[in-house]
Amino acid sequence: MRRCGGRTFWLARGQQxxxxxxxxxxxxxxxxxxxxxxxxxxxGDIIGRMPELIRPTTRLHAGWLECRDDFGRGxxxxxxxxxxxxxxxxxxxxxxxxxxxxxxxxxxxVPAEGWVHCTYRWVVxxxxxxxxxxxxxxxxxxxxxxxxxxxxxxxxxxxxxxxxSWALGEMLSEARRLxxxxxxxxxxxxxxxxxxxxxxxxxxxxxVRDTELGxxxxxxxxxxxxxxxxxxxGVDDDVVAVDAVVERSAARDQS
Numbered sequence: 001m002r003r004c005g006g007r008t009f010w011l012a013r014g015q016q017x018x019x020x021x022x023x024x025x026x027x028x029x030x031x032x033x034x035x036x037x038x039x040x041x042x043x044g045d046i047i048g049r050m051p052e053l054i055r056p057t058t059r060l061h062a063g064w065l066e067c068r069d070d071f072g073r074g075x076x077x078x079x080x081x082x083x084x085x086x087x088x089x090x091x092x093x094x095x096x097x098x099x100x101x102x103x104x105x106x107x108x109x110v111p112a113e114g115w116v117h118c119t120y121r122w123v124v125x126x127x128x129x130x131x132x133x134x135x136x137x138x139x140x141x142x143x144x145x146x147x148x149x150x151x152x153x154x155x156x157x158x159x160x161x162x163x164x165s166w167a168l169g170e171m172l173s174e175a176r177r178l179x180x181x182x183x184x185x186x187x188x189x190x191x192x193x194x195x196x197x198x199x200x201x202x203x204x205x206x207x208v209r210d211t212e213l214g215x216x217x218x219x220x221x222x223x224x225x226x227x228x229x230x231x232x233x234g235v236d237d238d239v240v241a242v243d244a245v246v247e248r249s250a251a252r253d254q255s
Contacts, residue, residue: 051130051163053121053170056101060122060129061094067129070155079151080132081120107137116140119174123154123167130158133167135174139184146211148218149175149183165197172201176223183223189215 065088071077081101087093101120103109111117117137123130131154136143143149150171154163168185175183185201187194189208195217199205203219210216 051123051125051166053133053167054124056098056120056122058091058095058098060124060127061091063124063127063129064094064122065089067131067155070157071153077132078153079120079134080153081118081134114140116143119171119178121167121171121174123158123163129155130163131155131167133171135171135178135183137178137180142212144184145209146186146213146216146218148186149180150185164194165200168197168201172221172223181223183221184218185221186216186218188213189217195219 068077068082068088081104082088082097086097086100088097104111104115104118105120107117109117116139119135119137121133121135123133131152133150133152136147136149136151139147139149150168152164152167152171154167172183185198185203187198198219198221202221204221206218206220208215208217
């Protein structure tokens, strides 16, 4: 049980809290994963192990394939940077794809025609890949119309834990470090859970429009202090509890 703003939320068995900066160095296999403690002086309760946002790495080839298969082969993963021509099952093919993703982040590397520089991160917990998120450094015509600055996806077996909201909050901090003053985040009009995630992180709806990607809701998030929610609750167990409740509520609305 966790209290937040005078309200009480229950965390399901095994539900975990998290919060790690997007720019944190990649954790190696033998590095300890420390439990997150909040209010330790008052409660001393250990909430659980923490997911991380890490750069794509060949070390997690098997874990990434497991995540891919959780989505389903050939299923689009928003924010993953996986394109139809990418061959990722073999070791060499996966290594080439990882090199391409990390190269797209480098401002010294000219992006392919029609593409923009992009920062890719994987949501990882105990070497288990849970999802992906991408931050496009600028907008071209398609991104302005439909794709936005940030795209993300969480594998089906890891949903309803608040991971999407946490990852979005972390990537907003990365966008701020890049010097952006606001970011565009979009979702399909019928995706209630994603809309609520964006709104919770400060998204203000500009419009709903028909695009080549479908009918999209387009939100702008200002990156001034606190607009991503970080100065209200912080990225901690209360945020996890609230976000998990929001995601479960949205799932019920869609059922």
